[in-house]
Structure formats: structure tokens, C-alpha cells
Amino acid sequence: MSAALWQILQIALALALAPGLTGLVRWLKAVLQGRGGPSLLQPYRDLYRLLRKEPVVSEDSSWLFRLAPYGCFLAVLLAAAIVPTFTTHLTLVHAADLIALVALLGIARFLTALAGMDAGTAFGGLGASREMMIASLAEPAMLMVTFSLSLLAGSTLPANIVGFVLGGGIGLEVSMGLALAALTMVAIAETGRIPIDNPATHLELTMVHEAMVLEYSGRHLALMEATGMLRLWLFASLILCLFLPWGIALPGGGFLAILLGLVTYVVKLAGIAVALAVFETSIAKMRLFRVADFLGGALLLALLGTIFLYVSEAV
Amino acid sequence: MTATLTYDLAHLIGATVLMMGFALLYQRRVSSVIRIYALQALALAAAAAWQAYIQDAPHLYLTAAIALVFKAIIVPLALSWLVRRLGMHRTIETALGIGPTLVIGVGLVALSILLVLPVTEGAAALARESLALAMSVLLLGLLMMITRRNAVTQVIGFMALENGLLLAAVSAQGMPLVVEISVAFAVLVAMILFGIFFFRIRERFDSLDVETLDPYRGDRP
Numbered sequence A: 001m002s003a004a005l006w007q008i009l010q011i012a013l014a015l016a017l018a019p020g021l022t023g024l025v026r027w028l029k030a031v032l033q034g035r036g037g038p039s040l041l042q043p044y045r046d047l048y049r050l051l052r053k054e055p056v057v058s059e060d061s062s063w064l065f066r067l068a069p070y071g072c073f074l075a076v077l078l079a080a081a082i083v084p085t086f087t088t089h090l091t092l093v094h095a096a097d098l099i100a101l102v103a104l105l106g107i108a109r110f111l112t113a114l115a116g117m118d119a120g121t122a123f124g125g126l127g128a129s130r131e132m133m134i135a136s137l138a139e140p141a142m143l144m145v146t147f148s149l150s151l152l153a154g155s156t157l158p159a160n161i162v163g164f165v166l167g168g169g170i171g172l173e174v175s176m177g178l179a180l181a182a183l184t185m186v187a188i189a190e191t192g193r194i195p196i197d198n199p200a201t202h203l204e205l206t207m208v209h210e211a212m213v214l215e216y217s218g219r220h221l222a223l224m225e226a227t228g229m230l231r232l233w234l235f236a237s238l239i240l241c242l243f244l245p246w247g248i249a250l251p252g253g254g255f256l257a258i259l260l261g262l263v264t265y266v267v268k269l270a271g272i273a274v275a276l277a278v279f280e281t282s283i284a285k286m287r288l289f290r291v292a293d294f295l296g297g298a299l300l301l302a303l304l305g306t307i308f309l310y311v312s313e314a315v
Numbered sequence B: 001m002t003a004t005l006t007y008d009l010a011h012l013i014g015a016t017v018l019m020m021g022f023a024l025l026y027q028r029r030v031s032s033v034i035r036i037y038a039l040q041a042l043a044l045a046a047a048a049a050w051q052a053y054i055q056d057a058p059h060l061y062l063t064a065a066i067a068l069v070f071k072a073i074i075v076p077l078a079l080s081w082l083v084r085r086l087g088m089h090r091t092i093e094t095a096l097g098i099g100p101t102l103v104i105g106v107g108l109v110a111l112s113i114l115l116v117l118p119v120t121e122g123a124a125a126l127a128r129e130s131l132a133l134a135m136s137v138l139l140l141g142l143l144m145m146i147t148r149r150n151a152v153t154q155v156i157g158f159m160a161l162e163n164g165l166l167l168a169a170v171s172a173q174g175m176p177l178v179v180e181i182s183v184a185f186a187v188l189v190a191m192i193l194f195g196i197f198f199f200r201i202r203e204r205f206d207s208l209d210v211e212t213l214d215p216y217r218g219d220r221p
Helices: A002-032 A042-052 A063-081 A098-118 A122-153 A158-166 A174-190 A218-243 A255-282 A288-314 B003-026 B030-055 B059-086 B098-119 B125-147 B151-171 B177-205 B210-216
Strands: none
Touching (some): A042 A218, A063 A218, A098 A122, A122 A288, B003 B098, B003 B125, B003 B151, B059 B151, B059 B177
């Protein structure tokens, strides 16, 4: 019973905090660059404004174009529901594992790419092809991280990995460090942050994600934007849950443990926002052709993590 | 101090040295390559110091100090001075793309693990693993020398190879200090010689791309 309650709270938390996280990163970046920065509530206001507006749909587009925002949003929301944030005592946590998570993100990406091509504009197709190039490298790297973690913890369920890490099953493991580095690189690529993509620009030479959603307006655009914010929140939560799970309430913990989990979670999330803002301010965007090297590096780190795992076992 | 922590930390530092070896292969700019080489030497000094602590061998502290002073400070400074004098700041051309090089690098790591682990059966777990890591670092240095066409980066590949040798030396017990000191000085002397050679090559061919040397080889028609 309480598991269902916490599950609903988790989804509500995802919806409530995701725009706030994006707003916090934007504000921190502005402050670091010496500007005033928009209010933290700006993303909420943007979404509210877009939701009230009437969507304009190209007459050459098909039903797919109208369906895609809902599909993307639901897939990412479902993915967000299965990552434990403040407690592992959730209904859906045993329903899907990390591999299913990768698949859900894949569905969202597939729909976005199709919708980008559907209207038949040049930019949409360009964005879709770039997105697929990035995905073809990011997805194997993410799966490799999953394998590395599940070989360590003996399970692909995030909740079990959290239990394993909290139970002291892992010392200073090299493979964990490599997996963290690889997952961070994948997360940067998947959420379209600098150095891969710049979320704040509409420059046709460089944009990837923005190019695909260029045709959207009104509530469709609101859903697409919300999907992007949720994706950022999801990757931040995933990294927190797998690599910094301290503070998460385990099943059987009382109300106090949940409260502690919530507080530590929000603090950790703010920490990630600061780290992301500092990183993005201190680095320049890389050329598109360097992205393959970057993500190849992520795949390599994850692969090395798995190799080291076998070495430590063999010794 | 538990046994697992000792082991894990040695493992972690060794893996950092190896990661820096990969970062050397990934970088394209000469200045970044030199900076990463300095970081690798720093990690190497940490590895030596940690080995000195767990083996209770005071002379390894001296090795760590030598690695820190010579490899992490003097050699990088000298190399960046050389690069400035030679007026070379742009990206370096590679003989092979970055991606394939990294793939070969992973293959080399797997190869050295497969090679070292069966051969050292019966040795202490820590030494075996350090040897496997050291062998990988060495092979990556070799790979860097092969895949880079610029003379300066080839020299850095050589230095990275030597880092691998030192990593192997500190993890094997009973390496005499004399050998280490002479190796350290040999590297410094090599550094000076390379510096002179850079200027000679450049004077003669107006470039540090070693491909310009190829027509002067005797075995080509």
C-alpha cells in the first residue's frame, strides 16, 4: 500500500522538480557568466504559457506528428518512475530494470526522430540523422555500463544495485569509477548538453535536438520541452541512485527514513546541477565530428570497466 | 587498514595511470598531451608512494619523489618550452584515426591481461594485477609512438612507455634503487638528446612530421 503511495509521490516529484532542475542549471550558468539569470520559476512559466497556446500543425504532417509528443513524454515519465530517488520501496521498481530503461529512452528517441522527419523540412531530417548517429554510440555505451554494474551487483534492477552498494558490497572499485565516468559522458550526450549539443541555441549548423522539434508549437512543444527536462532529471537521478545512493530509504524504513531520503535527494540533485553548470561554463562545444570520438571514449571506459571486473575476479 | 582497501587503492591508482595512457591517445593538441603526460607521471608518483607504504620499503619514497620532480615537473616544462620554441600549437596529425587507435588500445589491454595473468600464477595478487596494468601502459605508449606522426608526440609516447616500466618496477618487490635512479637519469638525458634532434630535424626539413624523413631511408627504391 505504502509502496504505491511513494510511487505516486515519486512521479509527482519528477514532474515538479524536472523544470526546476533545468531552471537551476540555467540560473547557475548565468550567474557564473556574470549575468543576472532568469528566475528559477521561468521554465514552469514557459511550460504554462505553451500549454495554453493553440498548436499549429503543418498540413503535410501525419498523425505521427501529433502522437509523438505524448508518446515521448509518457515513455520518459515511465522511465523516471522506475529509478529510485528517495526510497527503493516503490511499486514499479521491480517491474523494470536498467535494460528496460534504455529501451524506454530508445522509444522516446525513435518517436522524436520520426516526428522530426515527418513534416518533411530539411532541419527536421538533419536533426534526426544527427540524433541517430549520437544514439548509435550512446546506447551501446549505456548498455555496457549496465552490464558492468549488474556483473558487480548481480542484478540489473536499480533497487538491488542500491541495496548492494549501501550494504558495503563495494569497496573502492575501479569498475565503478569507470562506469560512472562512462555514464556521465552518455548522460551529457543524451540530454543534449554542451559539449555535444547546446540546449540554448537555434543555430542551424550545430543544433541536434532543437532541430527535430523545430516544427512543434503550443502544447505539443510544451510536452517536448517537458520531455527534455524530464530526461535531464532522469539521468541526474540515475547517476545519484547508482553511484551516490547514500541516504535513500530502504524498504521497511519508517516515515523518518523517507523524509531523510527526500532531503538528501534534493541536496544531491542541487549538487549535480552545480557540477553541470560549472562543467558547461568551463568547456566549449565540440565539433559534430568529434562526438563520435567522445562517445567512443565512453564506450571504451565502460568496456575497460568490464575487463577490470574480470581481472579482479581472476586474481 | 584492511587488506581490501590496500588492494583497492593500489588498483585504483594503477588504473588512473592506465586511463591517462588512453587520454594521451585521445588528445589531439600538443599542449593537452603534455599536460596529460604530467598527470600520468603524478599518478605514477602516487602509485610508487602507495607501494612504498604497503611494502614498507622506504627507498620507494625516493622513487616517488624522482617521478614527481623529473617526470611530472621538469620533463613537461621542458617539453612545453620546446613546443613554444618550435612554434607548434596546432593539432597533431595522426597516422590512424582516434577511434581505431582507441579500439586497438582496448585490444592491447586485453592482450596484456591475458598474457600476464597466466604467466604470474602463484605470485601475490597485487603484484600480478599491477604487472598487467604496467604492461598495458607500456603497450599504449608503444601504440602512441606508432600512430603519431609528429616527433614531439612520439617522444611523449616513449616517456609514457617508460612510465609503464616504472610502474612494473615499483610493484615488483626488490627492485634496486640504483637501477631506478639510472633509468630516471637516462630518461632525462634522452629528453635533452630529443630536444637537440627536434631542432636538427626542423632545421633540415622545416617540419616535425617524421614522414618527411621517409624518402631518406636506404631500403626504398
